[in-house]
Amino acid sequence: MxxxxxxxxxxxxxxxxxxxxxxxxxxxxxxxxxxxxxxxxxxxxxxxxxxxxxxxxxxxxxxxxxxxxxxxxxxxxxxxxxxxxxxxxxxxxxxxxxxxxxxxxxxxxxxxxxxxxxxxxxxxxxxxxxxxxxxxxxxxxxxxxxxxxxxVSAVDELVDEALVEYGTRQGMQKPGMILINNPWGESNEIGFKHALEKRGMTYAGIERIEDSDLDVVPQLTRLKNAGTDTLLMVGNVGPSAQVVKSLDRMGWDVPV
Incomplete structure (x- = not known):
């Protein structure tokens, strides 16, 4: 301590x-x-x-x-x-x-x-x-x-770089982003795009979530249909929990 x-x-x-x-x-x-x-x-x-x-x-x-x-x-x-x-x-x-x-x-x-x-x-x-x-x-x-x-906190740009680097080591090829719809999500969108561009990679799509969302199946379905093999998720506890619950309802076993 x-x-x-x-x-x-x-x-x-x-x-x-x-x-x-x-x-x-x-x-x-x-x-x-x-x-x-x-x-x-x-x-x-x-x-x-x-x-x-x-x-x-x-x-x-x-x-x-x-x-x-x-x-x-x-x-x-x-x-x-x-x-x-x-x-x-x-x-x-x-x-x-x-x-x-x-x-x-x-x-x-x-x-x-x-x-x-x-x-x-x-x-x-x-x-x-x-x-x-x-x-x-x-x-x-x-x-x-x-x-x-x-x-004294982390910076999105550096965190996003680290997440993309880790994902590529795990076999990520076509990630999809599901981001909270506020400036934090926007900051991470910029960071993720920059990290992917550095590696010559593309992304399947970008979807937004709100703090009040109780069902994220529509957004996730669009990402799944676009060929997403890994989800890059940014959100607070509430909406992130709804993403996980929606994935379970869909039966979509995708790395997050």
């Missing part, structure tokens, strides 16, 4: 200390005033368990930091906001944490669409935003001249 948590213990004080030093140069602070750390994550809905996992990790790190004197002699305080996996709510939550609560750093990014909504705000307000989960390539590669967005 100690070994698993050590990266977070190193990351949190570094991020907060850098932000705190910037604040110290612009405004005086009493030694007892806490350094506020913001978390924007899904604390309700289908991603709630992941949001709670982030909360536990940050809480453990903060408790250990405070037990050792805090950062720059000041205690660290975690303030959470629920984005409900909704980009608009995520942006509002990030704005509140940055402007009203005066957090020194924002953590978050369970969902790529929410993270992409927060990115322009973080850069505008010059508040460091540390992405811990969402893999959308454009989250950090956002084109901002002064980019305040960082990540």
């Amino acid at each position: 100690r070994k698993l948590l050590s990266p977070l213990r190193r990351l949190l004080p570094c991020a907060a200390a850098v932000a705190s030093l910037g604040m110290a140069l612009s405004a005086p602070a009493h030694a007892e005033e806490p350094i506020k750390v913001g978390l924007v994550a899904a604390l309700s809905g289908q991603s709630a368990k992941s949001g709670e996992a982030l909360t536990r990790g940050l809480t453990v790190a903060i408790e250990e930091i405070n037990a050792n004197g805090g950062i720059l002699g000041r205690p660290v305080q975690l303030i959470r906001r629920d984005d409900e996996s909704n980009p608009a709510k995520g942006m509002l939550a990030a704005r509140e944490l940055a402007q009203r609560e005066k957090v020194t750093v924002l953590f978050g990014g369970l969902d790529t669409p929410v993270s992409l909504a927060i990115v322009p705000l973080a850069n505008q307000l010059k508040v460091p935003f540390m992405g811990v989960w969402a893999a959308g390539t454009k989250i950090t590669e956002n084109g901002a001249k002064d980019n305040y967005v960082f990540r």
